[in-house]
Amino acid sequence: MTGEKIRRPLDKTLTSVAVATEKDMQEHGDQTLTDVMARTPGVSTAPNNQTFSIRGAPVAGLGEQGPNDLISVYVDGAVQPRQTVTLGTLSVWDMEQVEILRGPQSTVQGRNAMAGAIVLKSKDPTHEPTFAAQARLGNYNERGAAFVVGGSAIPDTVALRLAVEHQEDDGYIHNETLNKDANPRRSLVARGKLLWQPVESLDVLVTLAHTDHRRGNPVVTYTADDELLFYRVRTNADAWDRMRQNTLSAQVEYRLLPDWTLHSTTALTHAQYDAVLDFDQTDTAPVDEVFRDHQRQLDSQEFRLAYDGKVLKGHAGLYFGDSREDRKDRLLFDGTPAIALFGDTRVRNHALFGELTWAFAPAWELIAGLRHDRERNRTASRFDADPDTVTENSYGALLPKLGLSYQWSAEHLVGAVVQRGYRGGGSAFNIAEQTAVPFDPEYSVNYELSYRGRWLDRRLQVMANLYQTDWRDQQVTYLTMLGNDNSAQVANAGRSRLRGGELSLGYDVDQSWRLYAGLAHNDSRYLHFVTATQDLSGQPFERAPRNQVNLGSRWRHHSGFALNLEAVHQAASNSQYLTDGDPASPTYRQVVGVRRGDSATLFNVTAQYRIGRWLAGAWVKNLFDETYAVSRPTGTVATAGAPRTLGVSLRYGS
Numbered sequence: 001m002t003g004e005k006i007r008r009p010l011d012k013t014l015t016s017v018a019v020a021t022e023k024d025m026q027e028h029g030d031q032t033l034t035d036v037m038a039r040t041p042g043v044s045t046a047p048n049n050q051t052f053s054i055r056g057a058p059v060a061g062l063g064e065q066g067p068n069d070l071i072s073v074y075v076d077g078a079v080q081p082r083q084t085v086t087l088g089t090l091s092v093w094d095m096e097q098v099e100i101l102r103g104p105q106s107t108v109q110g111r112n113a114m115a116g117a118i119v120l121k122s123k124d125p126t127h128e129p130t131f132a133a134q135a136r137l138g139n140y141n142e143r144g145a146a147f148v149v150g151g152s153a154i155p156d157t158v159a160l161r162l163a164v165e166h167q168e169d170d171g172y173i174h175n176e177t178l179n180k181d182a183n184p185r186r187s188l189v190a191r192g193k194l195l196w197q198p199v200e201s202l203d204v205l206v207t208l209a210h211t212d213h214r215r216g217n218p219v220v221t222y223t224a225d226d227e228l229l230f231y232r233v234r235t236n237a238d239a240w241d242r243m244r245q246n247t248l249s250a251q252v253e254y255r256l257l258p259d260w261t262l263h264s265t266t267a268l269t270h271a272q273y274d275a276v277l278d279f280d281q282t283d284t285a286p287v288d289e290v291f292r293d294h295q296r297q298l299d300s301q302e303f304r305l306a307y308d309g310k311v312l313k314g315h316a317g318l319y320f321g322d323s324r325e326d327r328k329d330r331l332l333f334d335g336t337p338a339i340a341l342f343g344d345t346r347v348r349n350h351a352l353f354g355e356l357t358w359a360f361a362p363a364w365e366l367i368a369g370l371r372h373d374r375e376r377n378r379t380a381s382r383f384d385a386d387p388d389t390v391t392e393n394s395y396g397a398l399l400p401k402l403g404l405s406y407q408w409s410a411e412h413l414v415g416a417v418v419q420r421g422y423r424g425g426g427s428a429f430n431i432a433e434q435t436a437v438p439f440d441p442e443y444s445v446n447y448e449l450s451y452r453g454r455w456l457d458r459r460l461q462v463m464a465n466l467y468q469t470d471w472r473d474q475q476v477t478y479l480t481m482l483g484n485d486n487s488a489q490v491a492n493a494g495r496s497r498l499r500g501g502e503l504s505l506g507y508d509v510d511q512s513w514r515l516y517a518g519l520a521h522n523d524s525r526y527l528h529f530v531t532a533t534q535d536l537s538g539q540p541f542e543r544a545p546r547n548q549v550n551l552g553s554r555w556r557h558h559s560g561f562a563l564n565l566e567a568v569h570q571a572a573s574n575s576q577y578l579t580d581g582d583p584a585s586p587t588y589r590q591v592v593g594v595r596r597g598d599s600a601t602l603f604n605v606t607a608q609y610r611i612g613r614w615l616a617g618a619w620v621k622n623l624f625d626e627t628y629a630v631s632r633p634t635g636t637v638a639t640a641g642a643p644r645t646l647g648v649s650l651r652y653g654s
Contacts, residue, residue, distance in 0.1 A: 001013055001017055001019055001099050002099070002119065002121070003015075003017065003099040003101050003105075003117060003119040004101070004105075004108055004355070005108055005304065005306075005315055005317075005355070006306070006313060006314070006315065006355065006357065010463075011413065011452045011454070011461070011463070012413065012452070013452075014367070014403055014405060014415040014416075014417050014448070014450040015101055015102075015103065015105075015417075015450075015465075016042070016101070016102040016103055016448070016450070016463075016465035016467070016502050017099055017100065017101050017102065018040045018041075018042075018043075018099075018100045018102075018504070018518075019097060019098070019099050019100075020036050020097070020098040020100075021096070021097055022095060022096055022097070022123075025092050025095065025098070026608070026615075026617070027554060027562060027564045027606055027608065028564060028566070028604070028606055028619075029604075029606045029617065029619030029621070029647075029649075030092050031091065031092065031093075031136075031167070032088050032089075032090055032091055032092060033073075033085065033088075033090035033092060033098065033118070033120065034052075034088050034090075035092070036092065036098050036100070037052055037100065037118075038568065039550055039566065039568050039604075040100055040518070041502055041504075041518040041519055041520030041548040041549065041550060042054060042055055042102045042502045042520035042522070042548065043100060043102070044056070044543060044544065044545055044548070044570070044573075051086055051543075052071075052085070052086070053071075053115070053543065053544065054071055054100070054102050054103075054115045054116035055102055055103065055115060055116070055467075055469070055498055055500065055520075055522050055524075056498060056522045056524035056540075056541045056543075056544030056545075057070050057071075057114070057115035057116075057498070057524075057541070057544075058070065058543065059071045059082060059085065059086065059115075060082060061423065061442075061475055062474060062475060062476045062477065062494065062541070067323065067325070067345045067347050067377055067379070067424075067426045068111055068112050068347070068423050068424050068426065069082055069112045069423075070112070070113075070114045070115040070116075070423060071112070071113065071114075071115050071116050071117065071118065072105070072109050072110070072112045072113040072117045072118070073085050073090070073117070073118045073120070074117070074118070074119050074120065075090065075120045075122070075209070075247075076120070076121065076122055076207045076209070076249050076251070077249050077251050077265040077267055078207075078209075078247045078249045078267035078269055078298075078300075079112070079267065079269075079298060079300065080269075081243075081245070081269070081271045081273075081296050081298065083241075083243050083271070083273050084211065084243055084245055084271065085118075087213055087215060087241055087243050088185075088213070088215065089187060089189075089211050089213035089243055089245075090120065091165050091167075091187065091189045092120075093134075093146045093148075093163060093165040093189065094122055094123050094146075094148050094161075094163035094165075094191070095120055095121065095122050095123070096121045096122060096123045096124075097120075097121045098118070098119070098120050098121075099118070099119045099120075099121075100116070100118050101116050101117045101118070101119070102116050102465075102502060103115075103116055103446050103448060103465075103467060103469070104116070104419055104420070104421030104444060104446045104469070105117040106371065106373075106399045106419070106420065106421045106422050107353065107355065107369040107370065107371045107399045107400065107401040107419055107420070108353065108355060108369065108371070108401075110319065110321075110349065110351055110353075110371065110373060111349065111373055111375060111397075111422055111423055111424050112423070113421075114421035114422060114423045114442070114444060115421070122163070122191060122193070122207070123148075123161065123163075124161065124193060124195060124205060125150050125151075125159035125160050125161035125193050125194065125195040126150065126151070126159055126161075126195075127151065127152040127155065127156065127159050128151065128152075129150075129151040129152075130148065130149065130150040130151055130161065130653075130654060131147075131148070131149050131150075131653050131654070132147065132148045132651060132652065132653025132654055133145070133146065133147040133148075133651070133652050133653060134146045134147070134649055134650065134651040134652075135649065135650050135651075136167070136647055136648070136649045137647055137648055137649075138169065138645060138646060138647025138648070139644075139645060139646055139647065140169050140170050140171060140172050140645065141169055141170040142167070142168070142169035142645075142647055143167075143168060143169070144165065144166055144167035144168065145165075145166055146163070146164060146165035146166070147163070147164055148161065148162065148163040148164075148653070149161075149162050150162065150193075156197070157196065157197055157198060158194065158195065158196050158197075159194075159195045160192070160193070160194055160195075161192070161193045161195075162190075162191070162192050162193075163189075163190070163191045163192075164188075164189070164190045164191075165187075165188070165189045165190075166187070166188050166189075167185070167186075167187045168184070168185060168186040168187065169184065169185050170184050171183035171184045171185060171215075171216055172231050172642065172643050172645075173216075173217070173218070173219075173220060173231050173232065173233055174231065174232055174233070175217070175232075175233050175234070175235065175238075176232055176233070176234050177233075177234050177235060177236050177283040178235075178236070178238060180238075181216065182216050182217045182233050182235075182239075183215060183216035183217055183218050184215070184216050185213075185214070185215045185216070186213070186214045186215075187211075187212070187213045187214075188210075188211070188212045188213075189209075189210070189211050190209070190210045191207065191208070191209045191210075192207070192208045192209075193205065193206070193207045193208075194206045194207075201254060201255040201256075202252075202253070202254050202255075203252070203253045204250065204251075204252050205250070205251045205252075205253075206248075206249070206250050207247070207248070207249045207250075207251075208246075208247070208248050209245075209246070209247045209249075210245070210246050210247075211243065211244065211245045212242075212243075212244045213242065213243045213244075214240060214241070214242040214243075215240065215241055215242075216239065216240050217233060217235065217239035217240070217278070218639070219233060219281070219637035219638065219639060219640075220232060220233050220637065220638055220639075220640045221233045221234045221235070221281075221636060221637055222632075222635070222636050222637065222638060228629055228632070228638055228640065230627045230640055230643075231640065231643060233637065234282070234283045235278040235281055235282060235283055235637075236278070236282070236283045236284070236285070236287045237276065237277070237278035237279075237287050237288070237289045238276065239275075239276055239277050239278050240275065240276055241273070241274075241275040242273070242274045242275065243271065243272070243273050244271070244272045245269065245270070245271040245272070246269070246270050247267065247268065247269040247270075248267070248268045248269075249265070249266065249267040249268070250264075250265070250266045251263070251264070251265050251266075252264040252265075259307055259308050259309050260305070260306070260307055261305075261306045261308070262303070262304075262305055262306075263302075263303070263304040263305075263306060263315075263317075264301075264302070264303050264304075265300075265301070265302045265304075266300070266301050266302075267298070267299070267300045267301075268297075268298075268299050269296075269297070269298040269299075270295075270296070270297050271295070271296045271297075271298070272294075272295055273292065273293075273294040273295075273296070274291075274292060274293055274294075275290075275291075275292040276289055276290070276291055276292075277289065277290040277292065278290075279331060280636075281635065281636045281637045282636050285334075286333040286334040287333070287334050287335075288331065288332070288333050289331070289332050290329055290330070290331050290332075291329070291330045291332065292327075292328070292329050293327075293328040293329075294325065294326070294327045294328070295325070295326045296323070296324065296325040296326075297322075297323070297324045297325075298321075298322075298323050299321070299322045299323075300319070300320065300321040300322070301319070301320045301321075302317055302318070302319045302320075303317055303318045304316070304317035304318075305317070310359070311358065311359050311360075312356065312357070312358055312359075313356070313357045314354065314355055314356035314357060315354060315355060316352075316353070316354035317352075317353050317354065318350075318351070318352055318353075319349070319350060319351040319352075319353065320349070320350050321347075321348070321349040321350070322346075322347075322348055322349075323345075323346065323347040323348075323349075324344070324345070324346045325344065325345045325346075326343075326344045327341075327342065327343040327344065327345075328340065328341075328342050329341045329342075339383060339384065340383065340384050341381070341382075341383055341429075341431065342381065342382050342383075343379065343380065343381040343382075343429065344379070344380050345377065345378070345379045345380075345426075346377065346378050347375060347376070347377040347424075348375070348376045348377070349373070349374070349375045349376075349424075350374055351371055351372060351373040351374065352371070352372045353369070353370065353371035353372070353373075354369065354370060354371075355367070355368070355369035355370075355401065356368050356369070363406055363407040363408065364404070364405070364406055364407075365404070365405045365407075366403070366404055367401065367402065367403035367404070367405070367417065368400075368401065368402055368403075369400065369401035369402075369419070370398065370399065370400050370401070371398070371399040372396070372397075372398055372399075373396065373397050373398075373399060373422065374394070374395070374396045375394065375395045375396070375424040376392075376393070376394045376395075377392070377393055377395075377424065377425075377426055377427075378390065378391070378392045379391050379392075379426065379427040379429075379436065381427075381429040381436050383434060386434075389429070389434075389435065389436040390436075391427035391436050391438045393425055393426070393427070393438055395424045395425055395440075395441050397420075397422040397441065397443070398420075399419070399420045399421070399422055400419065400420055401417065401418070401419035401420070402417070402418055402419070403415060403416060403417035403418070403419075404416055404417075405450075411453055411454040411455070411458065412451075412452070412453040412454075413450075413451070413452040413453070414449075414450065414451050414452075415449070415450045415451075416447075416448065416449050416450070417446075417447075417448045417450070418445065418446065418447050418448070419445075419446055420443065420444070420445055420446075421443065421444035421445070421446060421469075422441060422442075422443050422444075423441060423442050423475070424441050425438065425439050425440045425441045425442075425475075426438070426439060426490075427439070428477075428488075428489045428490035429489075430480060430486075430487060430488070430489040431486040431487070431488075432480070432481055432484050432486040432487035433480065433487065433489075437489045437490070437491070439475055439490045439491055439492050440473055440492045441473065442471065442472070442473045442474050442475045442492065443471075443472055443473055444469050444470060444471045444472070445469070445470050446467060446468070446469045446470075447467065447468045447469075448465055448466065448467040449465065449466045449467075450464070450465050451463070451464045451465075456507075459507060459508045459509075460505070460506070460507045460508075461504075461505070461506040461507075462503075462504070462505055463502075463503070463504040464501065464502070464503045464504075465501055465502050466500075466501040467498070467499070467500060467501060468497065468498070468499045469497060469498040469499075470497050471494070471495065471496045471497065471498070472495050473492045473494075473495075474492065474493070474494030474495060474496055474529070475490050475491075475492060475494070476490065476491060476492075476493045476494045476529060476531070477489070477490050478491065478493065478531040478532075478533060478534060479533055479534075480532060480533065481533075482533050482579070482581035491531060493529055493530060493531045494526055494528065494529040495526075495527045495528040495529070496524065496525060496526045496527050496528075496529070496541070497524075497525055497527060498522060498523070498524045498525075499522075499523045500520065500521045500522035500523055501520070501521055502518070502519070502520045503517075503518065503519040503520075504516075504517075504518050505517045505518070512555060512556045512557060512558070513553070513554070513555045513556075514553070514554045514555075515552070515553050515554075516551075516552045516553075516554070517549075517550065517551050517552070518548075518549070518550045519547075519548070519549050520547070520548040520549075521546065521547055522544060522545070522546060522547075523540075523546065524540050524541040524544045525538065525539070525540055525541075526538065526539050526540075526541070530589070531589075533579065533581065533589060534577070534579040534589050534591075535579070535589040535590055535591075536577055536579075536591065539574070539577060539591060540573070540574055541574075542573070542574050542575060542576060542577070543573050543574070543575060543597070543630075543631055544573055544574075545570050545571040545572070545573040545599075546571050546573070547569075547570075547571040548568075548569065548570050548571070549567075549568075549569040550566060550567065550568045550569070551566070551567045552564065552565060552566035552567070553565045553566075560609055560610035560611060561607070561608070561609050561610075562607070562608040562609075562610075563605075563606075563607050563608075564604075564605070564606040564607075565603075565604075565605055566603070566604045566605075567601060567602070567603050567604075568601070568602050568604065569599070569600070569601040569602075570599065570600055571599050572596050572597055572598055572599040573596065573597055573631075574594050574595070574596055574597075575595040575596055575597050575631040575632045575633050576594075576595040576631075576632075576633040576634055577591045577593075577594055577595075578591065578592055578593035578594065578595065578634070579591055579592065580592050595631075595632045595633055595634060596632060597628070597629050597630050597631045597632055597639075598628035598629050598630075598641075599628070600626055600628040600641055601626070602621070602622045602623075602626060602641075603622070603623040603624055604619070604620065604621045604622070604623065605619065605620045605623055606618070606619040606620075607619075613652055613653055613654070614650070614651070614652055615650075615651040615652075616648070616649070616650050616651075617648065617649040617650075617651070618646075618647070618648045618649075619646065619647060619648075619649075620644065620645075620646040621642070621644070621645050621646070622641070622642060622643060622644045622645065623644065624644070625643055625644040626641070627640070627641070627643065628640070628641045629641070
């Protein structure tokens, strides 16, 4: 794995990490990062992914209006805007590997990785001629095509690779009010890579990527008697989201000496997010639509000097980041403008960081890391032609990491790591009160024990992690006016802790048959969460399932046939807490009711057959067509799990 910026074998890595290779993703029929996350214990997501979490901590945090995230997602060294992931746009076509790192990664990845990080690596150009093409067909009128082509442009000096994928479907939700498909999807992903090797010691890799993704309304309707209409919605606005993104990244590796390497990573990303939302999510007049126009620019530069010796391994680096976002939201009633909200945010971040692994004695290694992170942000917000409300803040943090590992035999490794997590502060705009309210950074300390082992003549592989995370100054979103969603703002109102673990098992019955299992247990709890309108102290996090399990069997036959069977279980979780809003009541601000999603166990089947360079595949997800609600908040709509989906694919090439 490479997500910690020091290359390590998976069985020598103390971090709780799930790795999916290109072959893994093919055998599971994965199409997007969401598919990979959905079968990873410790990661919670949903079809038409609107959010996702690691160890119960959502990507946007519990205070969703800040400029920073809790989970960083990188593709070829470039950090991705949140909507690129939550709209399901991250295709895994021509991806070499996906790494999901669970738990704080702030020392290496910075302020946006307090709950974890996800690192995607696409395939690099080679000097060997490359060609592959694939076609997909599925129910709900799914159809798609993809290809990759590459090879040497200048022998031994310049190599090129181009990968393109187009996918679309009609979706499985029907809008009964408009009598049309509610959540159709259309996606185009193109990635071009150039590898320049002018001398033996220098590699320059330039990547240009383009994404254009559009999807419809992903929710279903509650009726007046609280019945959930599976795969039906009754709204009078034709809602959709669209994300267009262009990214240019350059990764330079210069081998100064046999043990010394200089790395440089430059990334420039421009993203355009447009949307039409149904403001009240009902079919009652008028047609109230919110038109969104958000533009975001993400620029970053990192320099890192790495040393890879027999006793010492490590790196030291400098990071510079600049994020700019311009937002315009307009509310219209039957096409007539009612009000508009404008905002812009700029975050400038720089850091000095490093990590060192020292083999100070036989079988023993010490891991030490430190990051000094500084951030300045400015937020301006206004209604219509009103003057801007401006807030400016500066934050800084020292983020240490300390670990110790012991290789008690060639097959068994144990270790312990403690490190600090951090997310910068910001400003939230309270629409109802028309005020901008600043909030402070939040911090965590994570304590983790790890075990990596092989048993039964190396046929049984075991990876286990136990953790406790103490979280303070927690940024949380709450309503200053109960029942008025427009009164949402963020405050440092929370202190919490997370306890749990992940267990991954793999058993090779023989050379062709492998059994595997994964288990995640997460006990998340607000220790202190009191605002002006609610007290959630002692309650679990919302949408944080306590238990997740996956069991699978993968069989490959010498004839070219392969079969993968898998069951994925996720426990029910709380969607929303209902609190007593009567100031005269003895239970004022206390939890008096809980809205919950459903537990679900899904069975997935994938089959493949290879003849020469041809690979035919078929898949069924949610084989028994289980219906379940991922979340059931108050209001008129909810998020439902996907019904049974199935399809076939045909691929030619390497």
